[in-house]
Structures are given as structure tokens and as C-alpha cells.
Amino acid sequence: MNITEQDNFTEQMVSSPSIAPAWTYVQTTEIVIAAVGILSNYVVVVVMLRTPSLRSQLIFRLTASLAVADLLASAFLVPRTLRGFFDPPTGTAGEIYCRTVKATILWVSFVASTYTLVAITVERYVAIVHPMQYVSRKGTIPAWPIVVVVWLVALIVQSFCIYNNSYDPESGSCNYQWPFGDWYQTFVGIGLFFATYFFPGTILLSAFFRILLALRKGERMFRESSADSGSSIKPARIRARHRIIKMYLAVCLAFLVCWGPNQFLFLILNFTSDLNINDVIYSFSRILAGLNSCLNPFIYAFWSRSFRTGFLAIFCGSGRRRSARYSSHCGGSAAKNTYNSR
Numbered sequence: 068m069n070i071t072e073q074d075n076f077t078e079q080m081v082s083s084p085s086i087a088p089a090w091t092y093v094q095t096t097e098i099v100i101a102a103v104g105i106l107s108n109y110v111v112v113v114v115m116l117r118t119p120s121l122r123s124q125l126i127f128r129l130t131a132s133l134a135v136a137d138l139l140a141s142a143f144l145v146p147r148t149l150r151g152f153f154d155p156p157t158g159t160a161g162e163i164y165c166r167t168v169k170a171t172i173l174w175v176s177f178v179a180s181t182y183t184l185v186a187i188t189v190e191r192y193v194a195i196v197h198p199m200q201y202v203s204r205k206g207t208i209p210a211w212p213i214v215v216v217v218w219l220v221a222l223i224v225q226s227f228c229i230y231n232n233s234y235d236p237e238s239g240s241c242n243y244q245w246p247f248g249d250w251y252q253t254f255v256g257i258g259l260f261f262a263t264y265f266f267p268g269t270i271l272l273s274a275f276f277r278i279l280l281a282l283r284k285g286e287r288m289f290r291e292s293s294a295d296s297g298s299s300i301k302p303a304r305i306r307a308r309h310r311i312i313k314m315y316l317a318v319c320l321a322f323l324v325c326w327g328p329n330q331f332l333f334l335i336l337n338f339t340s341d342l343n344i345n346d347v348i349y350s351f352s353r354i355l356a357g358l359n360s361c362l363n364p365f366i367y368a369f370w371s372r373s374f375r376t377g378f379l380a381i382f383c384g385s386g387r388r389r390s391a392r393y394s395s396h397c398g399g400s401a402a403k404n405t406y407n408s409r
């Protein structure tokens with residue numbers, strides 16, 4: 068998931084280095100997306116960490132990590148959007164800026180977000196498809212080793228950004244150059260497509276397909292047992308499980324849809340740099356990819372009552388005043404905790 072190389076291609080094809088950059092709707096849209104992403108993902112992190120019923124579960128600790136990755140991606144989208152409108156610092160500071168802030172941290176955050184989503188999906192897969200193994204290990208697997216591995220792998224995948232970017236003291240700008248020629252650029256580009264989109268997307272879709280089959284089987288067994296007992300009421304736990312699966316399925320589909328146009332465009336550009344790209348198409352794919360970083364909090368708010376309850380309890384009152392303030396300003400009681408029921 069890396070637009071750095073695609074930007075390199077596109078800048079050669081749709082822009083001229085002799086023309087000063089002009090502020091366009093693309094920059095405006097990306098700055099708005101970045102601001103919304105920073106604020107909304109910060110809220111998610113606060114709610115996840117300060118709500119005991121959410122903080123105690125592995126899936127929501129991983130969700131907090133996903134929000135951190137999206138928050139960083141949103142924050143470092145700003146210098147990428149504004150590149151060309153200001154000069155980087157000089158000397159050592161310029162070298163650090165070009166090798167980290169300009170590109171690396173942004174793309175590492177994007178990849179960490181993708182791999183964290185894969186980890187969440189695998190957790191749900193084991194919980195639904197292999198419930199006995201999951202129950203036997205529940206509570207014994209901490210989140211931090213998974214988070215550390217995800218970020219280390221993301222850094223390794225995007226490590227080429229560190230040595231591809233450098234500071235050019237003569238021009239006073241960041242220089243982007245592939246060290247081993249076109250074949251290496253093509254090799255890395257195709258590898259990135261598979262490592263950061265195709266393989267994660269395949270895992271997400273396959274896992275959710277198995278999950279949905281397992282849920283349908285469970286529902287069929289429940290209806291048969293309900294028919295024997297004369298009860299037709301679906302337990303709250305089953306309804307809650309369905310909602311949490313729908314919520315994370317929506318998150319996965321948002322990732323696939325938002326990054327799809329950009330990734331396939333990126334893949335095509337790795338085979339030929341002579342392709343004439345329409346500026347509107349490229350800009351749309353770029354905006355859509357950035358949009359993914361701020362969508363997830365709104366999906367949580369829509370599907371998860373536990374998240375909404377935690378949000379209202381934190382931001383509408385705390386301590387002894389929580390009950391009264393929540394009742395008068397937020398429209399209900401914060402005491403009831405339903406596991407992801409809407």
C-alpha cells in the first residue's frame with residue numbers, strides 16, 4: 068500500500084517541475100480528511116482504553132491499535148499533501164525529514180493498519196469457526212506481541228522508503244531515486260501490491276466467508292433446537308456476535324473499496340511508465356485511499372452500542388456526575404453494557 072512510487076510515476080506524467088504547485092481541491096479534500104481522521108481516531112483510542120468492557124478484550128485492544136495506525140496515517144498525510152508548498156529543513160534535519168516524515172512513517176502506518184485488520188479478522192475467525200480452541204486460549208494471548216510484530220513487519224515492508232529518499236543540498240529538496248534501476252522498482256512495486264493489498268484482501272475475504280458459513284450453520288442449529296423446545300427468541304449473545312461480525316466486515320470492505328482503485332493503478336504503472344493517466348482518475352484514487360483512515364470510527368459508531376455507550380459515558384460525564392449528566396444530556400443510562408449490540 069504505497070503511493071510514494073506511484074507519486075513518482077505520476078509527477079513525471081501529469082506535472083512539470085518548472086511549474087509552481089497550485090492549491091487545488093485535492094489538497095483541500097486531503098487536509099479535511101486528515102483533520103477528521105486525527106480527531107475521530109483519537110476518540111476511538113480514548114474510548115477503547117477508558118472503557119473497561121472494551122479494554123479487557125483482545126479484539127478491542129487490537130482495534131485501538133488499528134485506530135493508532137489510522138491516526139498516524141492521517142497526521143502524516145498532511146506533510147505529504149503540502150509537499151512542494153514549503154522547503155524541507157536543511158542539513159541533517161533535512162535528511163531525517165526526507166527519509167522519515169516525507170514518506171516512510173505515512174506508509175508504515177498504512178501497512179500497519181492493514182495488517183492489524185488482518186489480525187482482527189483472524190481473531191474473529193478463530194473465535195467463530197474454532198470456538199473450543201478460542202475459549203481454551205481466551206485471556207492468555209496479550210495484544211502487545213501482535214501489535215509489535217505487525218509494526219515490525221510493516222516497517223520491513225516499507226523500509227525501502229528510507230534509503231530511496233534522501234536530501235539534496237544543491238536543490239534544497241528531497242530526492243527520490245531507486246538504487247538498482249527499473250527492474251528493482253518493478254520488483255518492489257509488484258511485491259508491494261501483493262504484500263499490502265492482494266494477500267491481505269484474500270485473507271480477509273476468505274476468513275469472512277468461513278465466518279459467515281459458520282454463523283449460518285450455528286443459526287440453523289439454533290432454529291432446530293428452538294423448534295424442539297418451542298422457543299423462537301434469538302439470544303442476545305447471538306445477536307451481538309452477528310453485529311460485531313457485520314461491523315468488522317464493513318471495516319474490511321471499506322479497506323478493499325478505498326484502496327482498490329489506487330492499488331490496481333499502482334500495479335499497472337509498475338509495468339509501464341508510458342501510460343497516460345487522467346489527472347482526475349489519479350486524484351480520485353488518491354483521495355479515496357486517504358479516506359480509508361477516517362472511515363472506521365464512523366463504522367464503529369454505527370454498529371456498536373458498546374462503543375457509543377463508552378463514548379457518551381466519557382464525553383458526557385464521569386465519576387459521580389456521570390449518571391445525571393448522561394441522563395439529561397445524552398439521553399439514557401450509561402450503566403447498561405451490551406456487548407456490541409446496536
